[in-house]
Amino acid sequence: MKKKNLSVIGKPLRKIDAMAKCAGETIYADDLNLPRTIYAKLLRSPHPHARILGINTARALKLDGVFAVITGEEMPQKFGIMPSTEDEEALAVDKVRYAGDPVAAVAAVSESLAEKALRLIDVEYEILKPILTIEEALASTEDSERIHTWNRQANIQKAVSLEFGDVEGGFARSDHIFEGTFFYQGNTHLPMEQYCAVGFYGPDDKLTLWSSTQTPHYLHRALAKVLNLPASRIRVIAPPVGGGFGGKSDPFSHEICAAKLSMITRRPVKITLTREETFYVHRGRHPVKMWAKTGVKNDGTIQAMQYKTYLDGGGYSSYGLASVYYTGALQTVTYKVPAYKFEGVRVFTNKPACGPKRGHGTPQPRFAVEIQMDEIAEKLGIDPLELRLKQLVEANSLTVNGLKISSCGLRECIEKVAARAEWKKKFRKLPFGHGVGFAASSYISGAGLPIYWNNMPHSGVQIKLDRSGGVAVFCGSIDIGQGSDSILAYAVAEEFGIDPGDIRVLTADTDLTPVDLGSYSSRVTVMTGNAAIQACGKLKPLLLEAASQAMEIPPDDLEFADGKVRSASHHDRAMTFAEVVTKAEGKHGTLGATGSYWPPKNPRDFKGAGVGPTPAYSFTTSIVELHCDSATGEIKIDKVWIAHDCGRAFNPLLVEGQTEGSVYMALGEALMEEQIFRKNGLHKIPSILEYKSPTTLETPEIETILVETIDPEGPYGAKEAGQGPLLPVVPAVANAVYDAIACAFMKCRSRRIKFCGRWMDD
Amino acid sequence: MRKNNSHDKLSKTLLRLHVNGEVHEVATEVNKTLLEVLREDMNLTGTKHGCELGECGTCAVLVDGQPMLSCLMLGIEAVDREIMTVEGMTQNGKPHALQSAFADLGAAQCGYCIPGILLTAKALLDENPHPTRDEIRQALSGNLCRCTGYTKILQAVELAAKEIAR
Numbered sequence: 001m002k003k004k005n006l007s008v009i010g011k012p013l014r015k016i017d018a019m020a021k022c023a024g025e026t027i028y029a030d031d032l033n034l035p036r037t038i039y040a041k042l043l044r045s046p047h048p049h050a051r052i053l054g055i056n057t058a059r060a061l062k063l064d065g066v067f068a069v070i071t072g073e074e075m076p077q078k079f080g081i082m083p084s085t086e087d088e089e090a091l092a093v094d095k096v097r098y099a100g101d102p103v104a105a106v107a108a109v110s111e112s113l114a115e116k117a118l119r120l121i122d123v124e125y126e127i128l129k130p131i132l133t134i135e136e137a138l139a140s141t142e143d144s145e146r147i148h149t150w151n152r153q154a155n156i157q158k159a160v161s162l163e164f165g166d167v168e169g170g171f172a173r174s175d176h177i178f179e180g181t182f183f184y185q186g187n188t189h190l191p192m193e194q195y196c197a198v199g200f201y202g203p204d205d206k207l208t209l210w211s212s213t214q215t216p217h218y219l220h221r222a223l224a225k226v227l228n229l230p231a232s233r234i235r236v237i238a239p240p241v242g243g244g245f246g247g248k249s250d251p252f253s254h255e256i257c258a259a260k261l262s263m264i265t266r267r268p269v270k271i272t273l274t275r276e277e278t279f280y281v282h283r284g285r286h287p288v289k290m291w292a293k294t295g296v297k298n299d300g301t302i303q304a305m306q307y308k309t310y311l312d313g314g315g316y317s318s319y320g321l322a323s324v325y326y327t328g329a330l331q332t333v334t335y336k337v338p339a340y341k342f343e344g345v346r347v348f349t350n351k352p353a354c355g356p357k358r359g360h361g362t363p364q365p366r367f368a369v370e371i372q373m374d375e376i377a378e379k380l381g382i383d384p385l386e387l388r389l390k391q392l393v394e395a396n397s398l399t400v401n402g403l404k405i406s407s408c409g410l411r412e413c414i415e416k417v418a419a420r421a422e423w424k425k426k427f428r429k430l431p432f433g434h435g436v437g438f439a440a441s442s443y444i445s446g447a448g449l450p451i452y453w454n455n456m457p458h459s460g461v462q463i464k465l466d467r468s469g470g471v472a473v474f475c476g477s478i479d480i481g482q483g484s485d486s487i488l489a490y491a492v493a494e495e496f497g498i499d500p501g502d503i504r505v506l507t508a509d510t511d512l513t514p515v516d517l518g519s520y521s522s523r524v525t526v527m528t529g530n531a532a533i534q535a536c537g538k539l540k541p542l543l544l545e546a547a548s549q550a551m552e553i554p555p556d557d558l559e560f561a562d563g564k565v566r567s568a569s570h571h572d573r574a575m576t577f578a579e580v581v582t583k584a585e586g587k588h589g590t591l592g593a594t595g596s597y598w599p600p601k602n603p604r605d606f607k608g609a610g611v612g613p614t615p616a617y618s619f620t621t622s623i624v625e626l627h628c629d630s631a632t633g634e635i636k637i638d639k640v641w642i643a644h645d646c647g648r649a650f651n652p653l654l655v656e657g658q659t660e661g662s663v664y665m666a667l668g669e670a671l672m673e674e675q676i677f678r679k680n681g682l683h684k685i686p687s688i689l690e691y692k693s694p695t696t697l698e699t700p701e702i703e704t705i706l707v708e709t710i711d712p713e714g715p716y717g718a719k720e721a722g723q724g725p726l727l728p729v730v731p732a733v734a735n736a737v738y739d740a741i742a743c744a745f746m747k748c749r750s751r752r753i754k755f756c757g758r759w760m761d762d
Numbered sequence: 763m764r765k766n767n768s769h770d771k772l773s774k775t776l777l778r779l780h781v782n783g784e785v786h787e788v789a790t791e792v793n794k795t796l797l798e799v800l801r802e803d804m805n806l807t808g809t810k811h812g813c814e815l816g817e818c819g820t821c822a823v824l825v826d827g828q829p830m831l832s833c834l835m836l837g838i839e840a841v842d843r844e845i846m847t848v849e850g851m852t853q854n855g856k857p858h859a860l861q862s863a864f865a866d867l868g869a870a871q872c873g874y875c876i877p878g879i880l881l882t883a884k885a886l887l888d889e890n891p892h893p894t895r896d897e898i899r900q901a902l903s904g905n906l907c908r909c910t911g912y913t914k915i916l917q918a919v920e921l922a923a924k925e926i927a928r
Contacts, residue, residue, distance in 0.1 A: 017873075018864070019861070019865050021870040022861040022864045024851075024877045189908075191874075191908055193810070240872070240873070244872075275815070275817075483871070653867065661871065663911055695905075696898075696903045699912045701913075
């Protein structure tokens with residue numbers, strides 16, 4: 001078979017679901033209306049920390065139109081996304097651990113009636129003193145009230161410690177040591193679609209759950225465990241998700257309750273959370289306190305780095321085990337760090353659990369790294385870009401903590417973003433109040449390990465061909481807006497030389513689609529893309545053989561192109577794709593194949609080595625130009641330039657979209673958004689009105705530069721785009737503020753600049 | 763545990779609504795918002811909800827050509843007024859220029875906020891066929907989108923304006 005030029009990959013095509021979304025035809029979870037549906041609501045604790053002494057549901061059950069009321073005792077099995085820290089209950093059994101923790105659920109004929117019934121449930125609480133800060137949690141002793149009892153040390157979920165290379169020697173060899181403390185405020189995902197689940201336990205004794213989830217496979221496992229049903233009797237379907245950003249990656253109470261209530265009532269049960277509830281479900285960005293120490297030579301080259309991070313985890317573990325490692329994993333993947341030490345602690349507090357938000361645990365330390373790099377550059381009198389350029393990680397190298405970097409376009413990203421933003425003309429040269437700031441970052445293209453230990457593929461794709469010429473692609477992946485369905489169509493269309501429009505993609509249905517682990521860790525393009533290409537690779541020989549025989553052309557002169565299989569040397573000697581499939585189907589029978597993807601093996605093995613490895617790292621650089629009003633403290637972003645090494649831009653429109661969305665979300669984190677609580681544990685601003693996020697008026701012009709490195713591990717060389725581009729923008733804002741109003745910024749201890757990640761001694 | 767849902771008296775009122783150029787008679791509760799009437803009683807689920815408190819713009823529909831938050835308006839207030847939802851933007855099978863432009867430029871990621879944005883943008887272009895970038899920003903400033911960073915949305919509105927002018 002001849003290689004041809006790419007005809008689909010790299011082209012700015014419409015997404016396969018674009019028109020449906022623009023016509024209002026896409027069916028999201030809450031758009032499902034099954035006959036006989038009843039509606040559920042959760043009763044949530046008003047106390048951040050309390051023992052449950054008793055729950056009386058009798059009055060609620062008596063209410064006309066109420067079908068069922070359940071409490072935690074009916075499904076006490078604990079669950080959680082990470083197998084080693086399963087500490088959640090579908091409904092709290094003995095104790096509530098944050099204000100908003102669900103304690104009971106009602107199914108009724110209408111939402112309003114379910115709400116009315118909630119008010120008739122009597123819960124007796126013994127109120128306990130809440131632990132609301134990192135410091136309070138760290139100060140816990142043997143005698144302290146513990147939020148959980150399974151963990152070894154009171155109110156510490158996980159403490160980790162890693163050391164690589166000669167750290168002491170590195171600091172000893174350094175001419176300068178830089179130390180700093182940093183704080184990065186927590187914030188939440190705020191997807192426009194609220195959580196929704198519809199459960200239906202059918203007359204065939206099978207459970208179907210539709211849910212706006214990023215991880216149908218993990219949800220499937222949690223349902224089987226908590227409901228004590230065989231997994232083979234459970235079907236999880238994820239309709240297109242109306243935004244996730246990491247917030248829909250855990251199995252949730254409302255999903256399990258919708259299923260349980262349907263098992264009891266044998267009717268479809270729908271539960272849609274209110275916007276206020278989504279602030280309490282949360283699983284968003286951890287607030288992290290950080291201490292960073294970097295030793296450098298006089299020329300600025302890094303000799304050693306040391307980090308300590310303290311994560312405010314909230315009431316449950318969620319992804320916390322991974323989160324804490326992620327606050328230490330990727331510091332080494334931008335600049336050469338010969339020796340590195342990391343200690344991280346995630347504490348429990350009586351607040352909604354934190355989890356993975358776009359960048360999962362890495363934007364916080366990246367904030368610290370990049371501010372400290374600028375500090376080093378200033379002290380040593382080196383341009384911040386020059387300081388970085390002299391010690392960039394290289395392609396095909398191994399970091400000191402055992403991470404393998406395949407392709408690396410970081411240098412090109414720096415050079416291009418600097419040229420476009422006219423860095424040299426602006427840095428330290430703009431008038432007072434105006435500034436530019438730079439930062440760089442790297443991110444994973446899919447986690448190297450699955451969340452639960454197993455040796456099975458991370459992604460499976462199944463392809464069916466038939467005489468219609470249509471191609472059906474089945475995959476467990478879930479499109480949360482990033483375009484993962486389209487990625488499958490593009491990959492298969494490219495392989496078979498057909499139009500993506502001739503491909504039907506069916507995803508995220510655990511009964512019908514092979515397992516894919518889900519839309520998290522920027523894994524989907526690399527993993528599903530590779531699996532799809534492998535499946536196509538199994539079918540192509542059958543098609544080529546059939547075409548070769550029919551046209552009497554040797555297979556090595558054939559190519560898939562323009563909807564045909566044709567002679568590469570004489571394009572007019574061709575059969576349509578459908579004709580070739582017909583021949584092959586007649587010869588070989590029904591045509592189908594599967595493809596699987598496993599990430600490369602971890603280069604190193606140690607406790608904690610599971611967090612950080614990936615098939616390929618993306619790299620991003622950003623320059624932010626802004627101005628500050630020194631009187632009011634208001635910061636206005638003028639423009640953001642961002643260069644992103646995405647490997648290959650599978651579809652440049654989608655890569656740009658992910659990049660621009662990341663910039664926007666980063667600016668929200670830097671300047672507006674914060675997940676904050678009152679002293680009684682209640683969320684301070686649980687509404688879109690009060691939780692300020694950027695509108696069209698605050699979001700500046702964004703100039704995106706795509707750098708393509710064609711990674712050997714990625715499908716057609718693609719890496720990731722969904723998360724990495726968020727990382728450099730927040731520290732670039734901080735560095736730009738310093739450039740704008742350096743002195744004022746450093747000295748002001750009670751400045752009005754609302755800045756989520758700030759020098760802690762401010 | 764099961765019970766019947768018995769009502770002592772009828773709780774619904776019949777409303778005559780003009781939606782997407784069609785007249786519908788809808789039996790609904792008078793305290794229902796237009797958003798609820800559209801989604802729950804008429805199964806026009808293209809209109810989405812993001813907060814139900816008038817904060818996000820997701821549920822915007824056109825009422826007599828003006829963008830209105832359907833979560834802040836009762837269904838009964840919409841009687842005898844011309845309502846357009848996203849389902850009504852496609853006329854005779856032909857997508858509106860805004861819909862095509864949004865699809866072409868990748869302006870819809872998760873797509874959840876898009877119906878409200880399309881309709882708000884349509885109201886803008888109907889009134890001001892050649893808006894500046896700042897005028898588009900102003901018009902869409904009440905519609906939150908968490909995916910796109912607005913960039914491709916603004917570009918798509920400009921592209922649609924050009925297409926309509928051709």
